[in-house]
């Protein structure tokens with residue numbers, strides 16, 4: 001379950017200092033792979049049969065009981081002690097180093113984490129088919145990679161809004177999201193104390209952090225898009241860059257001439273950043289300052305090695321609007337911007353929709369790859385239908401699984417609160433687990449080398465009625481155990497050969513195991529065994545028949561009739 005401890009804070013801390021979840025996930029311990037001088041964390045799941053399974057671990061030191069956690073100090077700046085290669089043509093980015101044939105410490109860490117060759121990591125980054133979001137000023141983060149040749153990743157959005165706001169709640173959402181497997185988090189705060197909230201998150205986040213700087217810029221002008229300026233935006237980007245933000249959503253593809261293309265849509269522009277930029281462009285009747293100053297933005301990103309997440313400001317917000325002209329016009333512009341960013345040595349990924357029916361999903365990946373040099377695709381869902389508010393983690397996980405199988409590298413989660421309100425801690429967990437299901441299902445379908453190990457281990461535990469192992473191998477051990485124990489809480493039930501679904505007499509897995517045991521006892525394991533037994537049985541029968549005089553009808557007394 002983990003323990004929630006009160007986090008002590010100094011005077012700069014928020015008055016409502018809250019709680020963090022600490023301690024290992026049920027049945028697991030932290031385990032470190034030693035790769036030369038690097039310590040690569042893994043989660044070791046211990047099984048009752050003496051075996052164990054090591055899985056990818058995003059949770060940081062919070063799940064390591066031997067780590068000292070002090071939220072005021074923040075996590076150890078581990079990456080500061082790693083080797084940083086010299087700049088290549090003025091660029092100190094993973095992309096520049098990868099192109100120069102240099103395997104960075106970050107790449108070696110990632111290779112061990114993913115169980116792949118470091119050369120694969122380097123070459124995928126070099127051609128821009130993968131990114132490593134790692135701002136030099138976020139040394140607390142454990143490097144990770146986003147690219148279609150690697151495990152599909154999950155992002156969890158957190159952050160306050162004007163309606164609900166507490167710094168400690170947001171820090172706990174970050175710890176909580178990464179505990180359940182979020183590979184990155186985005187701080188999408190739009191309410192009070194945006195800078196301070198982000199500082200607490202940055203200093204304590206073991207995963208890369210993304211933001212949408214236009215949100216804070218809009219806050220600075222009191223929510224009036226027309227008052228935004230390039231200078232104010234630029235300064236906000238630098239402010240966030242200095243804090244260590246690893247990737248930033250930039251809606252630079254929303255051009256003035258694309259805005260009318262959304263006029264006939266059912267849901268217009270649903271992207272916040274997209275709607276803000278559309279409002280600015282129309283108010284001034286000028287081209288977007290993000291588009292016009294894009295080169296300057298690239299220079300800033302390059303200094304810190306911030307990764308672009310080129311925003312889909314015109315993504316469809318309803319099934320009816322999917323794959324329309326506005327969406328693909330913007331995507332073409334994002335393709336041009338990709339080329340520009342990469343020419344500056346800056347890493348790029350591309351954001352994708354949104355709301356898309358299943359038959360229109362694959363086209364999104366195909367067009368993105370074609371227009372954007374195969375830059376990693378990072379999609380919000382997509383929701384496969386609009387009819388289930390309160391269940392949009394599910395409507396979107398359906399789309400997410402499909403789009404990930406088609407090649408999306410990172411999935412942005414959607415929680416049950418989508419379209420309804422700000423997600424809380426419980427929604428964050430449901431969103432992350434739901435998206436781990438989508439991502440892992442895609443890994444299986446794509447034949448990711450180690451994905452199936454966990455399915456096989458869990459299925460084996462299930463068939464052998466090792467209930468504790470089945471729980472502990474689950475994405476959410478706590479809920480799996482709680483559901484089982486609702487009806488059969490007693491300790492002996494943890495080895496019982498049934499659960500309350502079928503009960504002891506109708507448990508098909510128990511009956512099937514009995515069938516197997518019988519077959520082994522009687523030498524009836526293979527098809528040949530069965531064929532032989534049938535043949536022997538037939539021979540015995542016909543011998544009996546011959547002995548009885550080859551008569552089809554026997555007198556009643558010989559068959560024991562009355």
Ligand SMILES: C[C@H]1O[C@@H](n2cnc3c(N)ncnc32)[C@H](O)[C@@H]1O
Pocket residue numbers: 157158159160161188189190380414415418422423
């Ligand atoms: C682009 C997506 O970002 C999500 N989103 C926007 N703001 C927040 C927040 N503060 N917390 C969590 N999710 C958020 C919404 O789910 C939206 O669909």
Ligand SMILES: Cc1ncc(COP(=O)(O)O)c(N)n1
Pocket residue numbers: 157186212249270271272273274311312313351352378379380412
């Ligand atoms: C995959 C994805 N797409 C978009 C956004 C930004 O939100 P918005 O475009 O609404 O400002 C996001 N955070 N993640």
Ligand code: SF4
Pocket residue numbers: 270418419420421
């Ligand atoms: S989620 Fe709520 S606030 Fe955001 S665009 Fe939809 S209705 Fe508006």
Ligand SMILES: [Zn+2]
Pocket residue numbers: 270317354355419
């Ligand atoms: Zn929506």
